[in-house]
Amino acid sequence: MRIGIDLDNTLADYSAPLLRLCALHGVDPGGDPKLALREHLRGAGRENEWTRLQGEIYGPLMAEALLFPGVADFFRRSLAAGSECFIVSHRTRQPIAGEAHDLHCSARHWLRAVGLANVPVHLEESKSAKVGRIRSLDVNCFIDDLPELLLESAFPEGVRRILFDPGNQHADSHAWRRCRSWRSVTSELFES
Numbered sequence: 575m576r577i578g579i580d581l582d583n584t585l586a587d588y589s590a591p592l593l594r595l596c597a598l599h600g601v602d603p604g605g606d607p608k609l610a611l612r613e614h615l616r617g618a619g620r621e622n623e624w625t626r627l628q629g630e631i632y633g634p635l636m637a638e639a640l641l642f643p644g645v646a647d648f649f650r651r652s653l654a655a656g657s658e659c660f661i662v663s664h665r666t667r668q669p670i671a672g673e674a675h676d677l678h679c680s681a682r683h684w685l686r687a688v689g690l691a692n693v694p695v696h697l698e699e700s701k702s703a704k705v706g707r708i709r710s711l712d713v714n715c716f717i718d719d720l721p722e723l724l725l726e727s728a729f730p731e732g733v734r735r736i737l738f739d740p741g742n743q744h745a746d747s748h749a750w751r752r753c754r755s756w757r758s759v760t761s762e763l764f765e766s
Contacts, residue, residue, distance in 0.1 A: 581695075593607050629672040636680045641688050660693070664700065701726070715763065736759060
C-alpha cells in the first residue's frame with residue numbers, strides 16, 4: 575500500500591504553542607485553541623496579526639509541536655506491513671506576513687526531531703501542487719485534516735480518503751472515512 579499523509583494538524587499537533595499564544599492574548603482556548611485564537615483576532619479586526627502568527631506557528635514555534643498520539647505506532651505498523659508512506663503538505667516557503675522564516679526548513683527540522691526524517695516529504699507551495707503531487711505519487715490512500723482537500727475536484731479518483739478529525743468537527747461523508755485518532759487510522763488501514 576502507498577499512503578500519503580498531510581503534515582500540519584495531521585501529523586503535527588500544534589496544541590502546545592497555540593495554548594501558549596491563547597494565554598498571551600487572553601483568549602479562552604475552549605476545545606480548539608487555533609479556532610479560538612483566530613476568531614478572537616479576527617473579531618477584534620486584527621486579521622493581519624492572525625496571518626503573522628501563522629508564520630510563527632508553522633515556523634519557529636513548530637519546534638514546540640508534538641506528534642499526535644499514535645503516529646509512531648502507525649509508522650511501525652505500516653513498515654511491518656510493507657507499506658510506503660509519503661508526507662505531502664501545502665506549505666509556502668516564507669510566511670505571507672511578518673518576519674521571514676523558511677517554513678520548509680522548519681518542517682524538515684521538526685520531522686528530524688520527531689524521528690520521521692526517513693519518510694519522504696514533499697512540501698508544495700499551492701493546494702493544486704499538493705493535489706498534483708498526490709496524483710504523481712500514485713498513492714492508494716491519503717490522510718488529511720481538511721475536508722476541502724479531500725473533496726478537491728482534481729483529487730485523484732480511486733484514492734481512499736481518510737479525514738483525520740481529532741476535534742470531532744466534521745460530519746461523516748460518503749467521500750471519506752473519518753478517524754478521530756491515529757489509533758483509529760491504524761485500525762482502519764491495517765486491521766480491517
